[in-house]
Amino acid sequence: MYNKRITLEEEDYYFNSQGYRVFTKKFHLKRGYCCKSGCKHCPYGYDKKTDSFLRK
Numbered sequence: 231m232y233n234k235r236i237t238l239e240e241e242d243y244y245f246n247s248q249g250y251r252v253f254t255k256k257f258h259l260k261r262g263y264c265c266k267s268g269c270k271h272c273p274y275g276y277d278k279k280t281d282s283f284l285r286k
Contacts, residue, residue: 236261 242257255271258264268278275284 234261 236257238257241254242260243251243253246252252270255273258269258271258273264272264274264276264283266276266278266281268276276282277284
């Protein structure tokens, strides 16, 4: 599950003003799990500050 290689498509990420790659919600859903890194577009509701998932 965690080692599955995902082919990146153009809409899976963008580069921010600092030049970092930022993954989109579409990519996270395609990956299928939360990595608990506090990603900007995390669709799973993970909050890195509290180390918990927010209920939706």
